[in-house]
Structures are given as C-alpha cells and as structure tokens.
C-alpha cells in the first residue's frame with residue numbers, strides 16, 4: 273500500500289471529525305488541534321490513541337447493551353452484557369499495533385473468544401465469513417471463518433483489568449490480536465455469519481482486508497505473538 277492511501281486514511285479520519293464537530297463541541301475542540309483523527313490520549317498519560325470515524329458515539333451502559341447475532345446460526349439471538357459475562361472468559365496479553373505506526377505493548381484483554389461465541393449460537397462452521405457492525409452506525413469489519421475461529425480473537429469486555437471504556441469502544445469491542453488495530457471494531461453491536469462480506473470501513477478506503485501485522489499494508493512491523 274502506498275503513501276497516498278495512508279494519507280487518505282488520515283484525511284478521511286479528519287473528515288469524520290469535522291462532521292462530528294456539528295454533533296459534539298467538546299470532541300471537536302480537541303479534534304480541531306489534530307486533523308489526523310486522533311481524538312485524544314487517555315487521562316493520566318495513557319499510551320493509547322483514541323480513534324473514531326464519527327464525532328460522537330453515545331455511551332452505552334452495560335445494562336442496556338445488546339449484541340445481535342444472526343445469519344447462518346442455529347437461532348438468531350440478542351445477547352446482553354450479562355449473557356456475555358456468563359460465558360467462559362478468556363484472557364490474552366498481547367501488543368496492539370495501529371497501521372499508522374504506534375504500538376502499545378502487553379495489553380491485557382479479557383472476554384469471550386469469538387470462537388466460543390460462534391459455537392454458543394450454533395454458527396455454521398462452513399460459512400465463509402463473519403461480519404461485524406458497530407453502534408456508531410458507520411464502522412464495519414469482517415473476518416474469514418478461519419480467522420474468526422483463531423484463539424487470539426476476542427469479544428472483549430475488559431482491557432487492562434478495567435471494563436472497556438466508552439472511548440475504547442466499550443462496553444464490548446473486538447480484539448483481533450494478530451491484525452492491525454483497525455480490525456478491532458469498537459462498540460460491537462452486531463455479528464452476522466454468512467458467505468459474503470463487504471470490505472470494512474477502512475478497507476473500502478484502500479487498507480488490506482487480511483490485515484496481518486507485519487505482512488500487510490506495505491508495513492514491516494514485528495508480528496503480534
């Protein structure tokens with residue numbers, strides 16, 4: 273992937289922020305200082321950068337959270353936060369790598385392995401694709417079934433020992449460890465099993481669908497192990 277595409281990501285992220293400025297003055301005033309779509313750092317000198325392609329996402333309380341799971345599954349269902357918390361929880365401690373270059377070492381995530389969730393709802397293992405939607409109304413992602421069933425793909429409920437915060441896409445986000453962080457969709461509210469998938473939000477804008485860290489997007493980062 274060329275430099276032009278990278279600049280496209282930055283420019284479009286900025287465009288999203290500009291749209292958001294009509295929605296949220298506080299976010300816009302932070303974003304106005306940085307046209308790259310970087311909305312801010314965690315309070316207390318956190319190491320993450322916060323990205324959002326729309327200006328404002330309404331926070332969702334865990335008690336109000338719902339994940340719709342449908343498509344090629346035994347029964348379409350809506351899972352609440354408590355339903356997810358009642359499933360077996362897995363823990364991963366791995367790096368996060370953004371395609372724009374920053375990396376956060378040793379982030380601890382916990383939640384439900386996507387594979388366990390797919391089994392829980394009786395997903396057809398012969399379906400080709402799993403697609404994801406966000407309550408921001410715009411962002412989408414997908415994984416092949418083989419990718420989705422890896423043991424390092426998590427429907428995450430916690431990050432570094434705390435509930436996933438609103439900014440980080442809580443109460444529930446994806447964490448796709450081995451891929452650039454744009455695959456880790458925030459504010460997860462929909463999982464659909466099927467045979468086809470549209471390219472995700474950034475993939476429609478030139479980024480790789482198979483976003484392996486160090487082996488895609490023309491980058492040479494160390495893989496996430």
Ligand SMILES: Nc1nc2c(c(=O)[nH]1)N[C@H]1C(S)=C(S)[C@@H](COP(=O)(O)O)O[C@H]1N2
Pocket residue numbers: 320321322323324325326370371406408411439440441453454455456457458459
């Ligand atoms: N819904 C949604 N998910 C998203 C994004 C987004 O803008 N909206 N940005 C992606 C990108 S490019 C990155 S680097 C990470 C950033 O996650 P963070 O804001 O928790 O650091 O979220 C990914 N998932």
Ligand SMILES: [Mo]
Pocket residue numbers: 323370371372453454
């Ligand atoms: Mo990113």
